[in-house]
Amino acid sequence: MLNLVILMIERVGLIIIVAYMLMNIRYFKTMLTKRHYLSTKIQLILVFGIFAIISNFTGVEIGKDQVVSDQLFTTLSENASLANTRVLTIGVSGLIGGPFVGVSVGIISGIHRFTQGGEAAFIYVVSSILIGLFTGLYGMRTMKKNHYPTVIEGIIIGALAEGIQMACILILSSNFRDSIELVRFISLPMVLINSLGTAIFLSIIRTTLQQEEQTKAVQTHDVLQLANETLPFFRQGMYEEPCTAAAEIIMRFIKVSAVSITDQERILAHVGAGSDHHIPSNAILTDLSKEVLREGKVKEAFTHEEIGCHHKGCPLEAAIVIPLKSKDRTVGVLKMYFTDKNELTYVIKQLAEGLGNIISSQIELGEAELQGKLLKDAEIKSLQAQVNPHFFFNAINTISALIRVDSEQARALLVQLSHYFRANLQGARTNLIPLAKELEHVEAYLSIEQARFPERYQVEFRIEPSLNQVLLPPFIIQLLVENAIRHAFEGRKVDNHVLVSAHAIENNLVLSVSDNGFGIKSDRLGKLGREIVPSEKGTGSALENLNKRLVSLFGESAALKIETSNKGTTFSCMVPCKERTKDHAYPTR
Missing domain, CATH: 3.30.450.40 (GAF domain)
Structure with missing residues (x-):
């Protein structure tokens, strides 16, 4: 009997080693957290079915006069029995996967054991199915609670499963005397080994999964603490x-x-x-x-x-x-x-x-906050730098002077001034407006400027009609046109041309504003659009604000590009061709 115990410990050791190796495979650990899925149960049947067949092959043959353990058993002698770890394998499969897995592994194991022959081999088909059903029903209880049986439960269930095996041998055997002798010889070693093996197997599973949870808890704590400290910076x-x-x-x-x-x-x-x-x-x-x-x-x-x-x-x-x-x-x-x-x-x-x-x-939250801040800043800068008291009073004075000589033109300019103010307020409420709306804003601005300085600036528009509903940031064209009028010509009163063009390249809108001014000095060129560049005529923040909004909305590919020489300057950018939808609603006049 002691010799049998030692031999069976060797067999259990093989199963435990394989179990340990499996629990160090990421895929198998993940699978054990999804035991309720049918796909997982099928995979468990395959894994434990292989375990059960290995158990049959590596058992210990017990005959009337000898114990054989030094070979793989494909067939047994006519009157021989086989002591193996099959019950352990079936029992653990049921405890892990429930009755469907337990019974299926029991059938696989029992049929394979039947093909090996030996004394009353059909008994082991019946016992295997009963063990799979018993352990599976108990496993189903723990599955509902979303945990695995404890080590103590494993010892008790393992002993009871082996008890079912012994009972089947006694009840179903045709030779009661031989069955009594066999049970007397193998019952204690088998109950002991099966209980111990089931407990160790469950212990490996529970310990590995607990370590996994502890690791995740530590990771979560570290990530949250890291996130808390780095949040203000990102x-x-x-x-x-x-x-x-x-x-x-x-x-x-x-x-x-x-x-x-x-x-x-x-x-x-x-x-x-x-x-x-x-x-x-x-x-x-x-x-x-x-x-x-x-x-x-x-x-x-x-x-x-x-x-x-x-x-x-x-x-x-x-x-x-x-x-x-x-x-x-x-x-x-x-x-x-x-x-x-x-x-x-x-x-x-x-x-x-x-x-x-x-x-x-x-980063995404920061960009959303930045976009809101930039939009508010655009409103403030627009009202301060573009609709400042100086511009407003000049426009009113121009209209007042025209009332006496051309009341119709004065009325038209007053309407344009109203449109200009309204467009500024509407543009401050949304991140994107159609190109057509932006052009209306620009025309309102130009009508006032050209009334003040007749024939000083010639602004030409080359816009593809199909692009009128493409969305772009408000004030983009108006800011670039105003920038050209205020800075490009340096007091020159004639031959001042500005060209505004928009055309499509693939699925993008390419927008450009060009002038035939004197160009931009090299020491200012690298800073424009990237930082505030003060000048005698303004704060220099409008281009920086515009560039930040473009990059924040569309990415680095939409950033302002500047080409300049002593014959003029071109500001350009490229934005995706997206038209207004319900998600891009904008205020109307």
Whole structure:
């Protein structure tokens, strides 16, 4: 009997080793969290069915005069029996997957055992099905509570399952004396081994899943704490100073060698190893980052070559790169680097991906706040810089003078002035208006300016009629036209031409405002649209505000482009051709 116990411990050990290996496979762990799905139950039947067949092959043959254990048993002697871990396998399958899984594995195991032959082999078909049903019904109870049986429950259920096996041998055997002798010899070792094996199997499952939950809890805590500390910085936008502060916080929380953040074109922050050549403001260095920006998917690298940094002597050997997204477009990447590739663990990957998702949400919220702020700022700047008292009084004086000489023209100008004020107020209420509405606003502005300075400016419009309902930010054309009138000609009173054009390229609207002025000085050119550039005639904030709104609404591809020479200047931008829908309602006159 002691010899049989030792032999069966070896067999149980094999099953336990396989169980441990399975629980270290991500797919199997995930499957065990979805036990209620039919697809999961079918997979469990396949896995445990294979376990059961292996148990039959690796059992211990028990004859009247000898015990055989040193071979795989495809067939048994006519009067021999087989001690194996089949009951353990069926029992665990039922406890995990319920009666459907337990009975199915029992049928597979019982039929295979029947094909091996031996003394009264049909008994093991019956016992296998009954064990699968019994353990499955108990497993169904725990499935409803969404947990697994405890180790103590496993010991008791394992012993009872083996008891069913012994009872079937005694009841169904045609030779009662031989069956009594067999049960006396194998019952204690089998009950002991089956109880112990079931308990260990369940312990491995419960411990692994508990560790998984604990890891997720730690990850969630770390991500939330990180998000809380970095939130103020990412909501400021994708700029060097806030991104550097956020990268330093991430570096402090997570055990990585370096943290880097980029936008679509350049490095915004890099702290840690490699700081000597991964320098903020420089263009993106690594091929891996460029690939993530193109595809918008998380990428991992475990060699210097996979990272794709072409700087000789770069110490970075592994990386995980997470796309940062806003409104389904990739606006940058978060990179975590390692000087030792073994430090890039599964936990770090999960933490990084979770953090990337939260940062993306914060960036999108920040952009929404920025858009609201910019829209309000556009309203204020429009009223201050464009409808300022000086412009207003000049317009009124012009109308007043015309009343005496041309009352009809004065009335028309008064209507245009009313339209101009109304367009400013309407444009402040929405992010996008149709091109046709913007052109009406521009015409109202020009009618007043040309009444004040007859024949000084000639403004020509070349607009494709099919583009009239395309949406674009309010004030965009008016600001560019006014910028040309106020700054391009430097006091020149004749031959001042401005051309406003709009045409379609593929699915985009290309808008441009050109003048034949004196051009922009080189020391101001690089700053226009990117920062406030004060001048004698204004605050210089209108172009910066307009450019920020374009980028925030449509991305970097919509940013203002400036071409200038001593023969004139062209401001242009490209926006997607989207027309008004219910989601893009705008106020009407």
